[in-house]
Amino acid sequence: MSGTFLFRLGLTLVILQAFAAVFAPWIAPYDPNAQDILARMGGPTVEHWLGTDNFGRDTLARALFGYRTLFAISAASVLGALLCGGGLGIAAAWRGGWADTVTMRLMDILFAFPIILLAIGIVAVLGPGAVSTSIAIGVVYLPIFARTLRAPTLLLKEAEYVVASRAVGAGEWRLVLRHLLPNLAPVILVQTSLSLSTAILVEASLSFLGLGTQPPTASLGRMLAESRSFLSLSPWPAVFAGVAILLAALGFNLLGDGLQDRLDPRLRQH
Amino acid sequence: MTHSLLRRIGQLLLVTFGVSVLAFLLIHLIPGDAAELILGAEDRSPEALAALRADLGLDRSLFAQYVIWAGHVLQGDLGHSISTGRPVLEEIAGRIGVTLELTLLSMLAAIALAIPAGCLMAVLRGSAADALTRLLTIIGITMPGFWLGTMLLYGAGAIAPGVPLIGWVPFSVDPVGNLQRMILPVIALALPVLAGLARVLRASMQEVLFADFIRVARAKGLSEARVIFRHALSNALIPFITSAGILAGYLFGGSVVIEQVFALPGLGRLMVGAIAERNYPLLQAALLLATTAFVLVNFVVDVLYMAADPRTR
Numbered sequence: 153m154s155g156t157f158l159f160r161l162g163l164t165l166v167i168l169q170a171f172a173a174v175f176a177p178w179i180a181p182y183d184p185n186a187q188d189i190l191a192r193m194g195g196p197t198v199e200h201w202l203g204t205d206n207f208g209r210d211t212l213a214r215a216l217f218g219y220r221t222l223f224a225i226s227a228a229s230v231l232g233a234l235l236c237g238g239g240l241g242i243a244a245a246w247r248g249g250w251a252d253t254v255t256m257r258l259m260d261i262l263f264a265f266p267i268i269l270l271a272i273g274i275v276a277v278l279g280p281g282a283v284s285t286s287i288a289i290g291v292v293y294l295p296i297f298a299r300t301l302r303a304p305t306l307l308l309k310e311a312e313y314v315v316a317s318r319a320v321g322a323g324e325w326r327l328v329l330r331h332l333l334p335n336l337a338p339v340i341l342v343q344t345s346l347s348l349s350t351a352i353l354v355e356a357s358l359s360f361l362g363l364g365t366q367p368p369t370a371s372l373g374r375m376l377a378e379s380r381s382f383l384s385l386s387p388w389p390a391v392f393a394g395v396a397i398l399l400a401a402l403g404f405n406l407l408g409d410g411l412q413d414r415l416d417p418r419l420r421q422h
Numbered sequence: 423m424t425h426s427l428l429r430r431i432g433q434l435l436l437v438t439f440g441v442s443v444l445a446f447l448l449i450h451l452i453p454g455d456a457a458e459l460i461l462g463a464e465d466r467s468p469e470a471l472a473a474l475r476a477d478l479g480l481d482r483s484l485f486a487q488y489v490i491w492a493g494h495v496l497q498g499d500l501g502h503s504i505s506t507g508r509p510v511l512e513e514i515a516g517r518i519g520v521t522l523e524l525t526l527l528s529m530l531a532a533i534a535l536a537i538p539a540g541c542l543m544a545v546l547r548g549s550a551a552d553a554l555t556r557l558l559t560i561i562g563i564t565m566p567g568f569w570l571g572t573m574l575l576y577g578a579g580a581i582a583p584g585v586p587l588i589g590w591v592p593f594s595v596d597p598v599g600n601l602q603r604m605i606l607p608v609i610a611l612a613l614p615v616l617a618g619l620a621r622v623l624r625a626s627m628q629e630v631l632f633a634d635f636i637r638v639a640r641a642k643g644l645s646e647a648r649v650i651f652r653h654a655l656s657n658a659l660i661p662f663i664t665s666a667g668i669l670a671g672y673l674f675g676g677s678v679v680i681e682q683v684f685a686l687p688g689l690g691r692l693m694v695g696a697i698a699e700r701n702y703p704l705l706q707a708a709l710l711l712a713t714t715a716f717v718l719v720n721f722v723v724d725v726l727y728m729a730a731d732p733r734t735r
Contacts, residue, residue, distance in 0.1 A: 270709075273705065276448070277451045277452050361694050383572070394570075401564035402564045405563065
C-alpha cells in the first residue's frame with residue numbers, strides 16, 4: 153500500500169518536530185537571543201549549522217525555539233476549537249430541533265469569513281500577541297469542528313446499538329461517553345491532524361505580518377519577515393525558517409491524510 | 423429547483439446579516455474605550471472624544487447603534503478613516519483593484535493548470551505514481567506562499583537583477599510592467615490552490631473513469647483522449663467547480679499576506695496598516711465588504727451548481 157510510506161513519513165516528521173519543540177531549551181546549541189556579532193550573516197558552518205542572522209543569532213537555535221511557539225499556539229487553538237466547536241456540534245446533533253438549527257446557523261456565519269481575514273479582525277480587536285493569536289485561530293476553526301462532528305453524530309444517534317442501549321435505560325451521559333465518543337474518535341483524530349496542518353500555516357502567516365508573538369520570543373513567521381531585509385546578503389535564515397514551517401505543516405497533513413485512509417472503512421479495500 | 427433556490431437565498435440573507443453583526447461588533451469588542459484607544463495620547467480633549475464617539479455612534483444603545491450603522495452601510499456610508507479622514511469606501515476603492523487583479527489572475531492560473539495536472543494524475547496508475555502525486559499535491563497545499571514568494575524574489579534577483587518584480591503600476595499606464603510585476607505574486611498565491619484543485623479533480627476523475635458510460639465510450643472505439651477530455655472531464659468538473667468557489671475566499675485572504683511580500687498596494691496592505699494605527703472603521707469596512715463578496719461568490723457558485731446538476735433540482 154503506497155499510503156503507508158507517506159503516513160510513516162508524516163508521523164516521523166510530527167514526532168521529530170514535536171520533540172524539537174518540547175526540548176528546544178536543552179537541545180538548542182545557543183541561546184536564541186545570544187548575539188555573536190563577529191559571525192553575523194554567516195552561512196552554515198561547524199559552529200552555526202544553519203548560519204546566523206543580521207545580529208549574529210544562531211538560526212538553528214532560533215528555529216528550534218520558533219517550533220516551540222508555532223506548535224504551542226497551533227495546538228492550543230486547535231484543541232480549544234475541538235473542545236468548544238466539536239462539543240457544540242455534538243450537542244447540537246444530539247439535542248436536535250431548534251438548538252441544532254441555531255447553533256449551526258451561527259457556525260455558518262463564522263464559516264463565511266475568509267480564514268486569514270477573520271483571524272486578522274480578531275487580532276486587531278485583542279491586540280497582537282501569543283494569546284490573541286491562539287484565540288483568533290481557535291475561533292476560525294470552531295465551525296469546522298462543529299460541522300465535522302455534527303454529521304457523524306446525527307448518524308450514530310440513530311444507530312441500532314445506541315437505540316438499544318437507550319431502551320435498556322442507559323443515561324444520556326453514558327450514551328455519549330461510552331457509545332458516541334469512541335465511534336467519533338477516528339473523525340476527531342483525522343480532523344485534528346489536518347486542522348493542525350493549516351493552523352500552523354495561519355499562525356506563520358500572522359506572525360509574518362507582525363501580528364503573532366512579539367519580540368524577543370522566537371517565531372518562524374517573524375524570523376522570515378525580518379530576514380527579508382538582508383536577503384541578498386544572507387538568505388539562510390529565510391530559507392530555513394520557511395523549510396521549518398513547510399515541514400511542520402507537511403507532517404501533520406501527511407499524518408491526517410494517512411489516518412483518514414486507515415480509519416475510514418470505506419477506503420480500506422483499496 | 424425553486425424551493426432549493428429560495429432556501430439558498432434565505433440562507434444567504436441570514437449569513438449576510440450575521441456577518442454584518444460581527445463586523446459591527448468589531449469596534450465594540452475592543453477592550454477599553456474605543457474612542458480613547460483610537461485617539462491615542464495626542465489629542466484626548468473631551469471635545470475630540472465626544473466628537474469621535476458621536477461619529478462612531480458610541481453614545482447610543484447597542485441595538486440603536488447597529489440599526490443606524492446598518493442604515494448608513496446600505497446607503498454606501500461605511501464611516502471615515504481615522505488616519506486620513508476620508509470616507510473608508512474611497513480608501514478601499516483605491517486599493518481593491520490590485521487585490522482583485524492578483525486574486526483573479528491567480529484563480530485563472532490555478533484553474534488552467536489544475537485541469538491538465540488533475541487529468542494527468544488521474545491517468546497515472548500504480549502505487550508508486552499514486553504516492554508521488556499524493557506527496558507532491560500535499561507539499562503544494564502546505565507550501566507557505568509568503569515563503570515561496572520570498573524565495574522566488576531572491577532567485578529572480580540573482581538570475582535577472584534589475585528587472586522590476588515588486589511594487590505595482592496601473593495596467594492602463596504600463597500593461598507589460600503591470601503583468602511583469604504580477605508573475606511572481608501569482609505563482610506564490612496560486613500554487614497551493616493549484617495543488618488542491620488538481621487533487622479534487624484527480625479524485626473525481628478516477629471515480630468517473632470507472633463509470634459505465636466511460637466503458638461504453640471506450641467500447642464504441644473512441645480514442646483515449648476523447649474519452650478523457652470529452653466524456654470523463656465534463657462529468658468530473660462539478661466537484662471541481664464547487665471547490666473553486668471556496669478557494670476564491672482562500673485566495674482573497676492569501677493575497678493579504680502575498681501583497682506584503684511583493685509590496686503590492688492592495689487591500690491587504692491597507693488592512694495590515696490599519697491594525698498598526700488602530701484604524702478600526704477602515705478594518706471594519708474591509709472585513710464586511712470582503713466577506714460579503716466571498717458569501718456572494720459562493721452563492722453564485724451554488725446556484726450554477728444547481729443549474730448544472732439536474733439531481734439538485
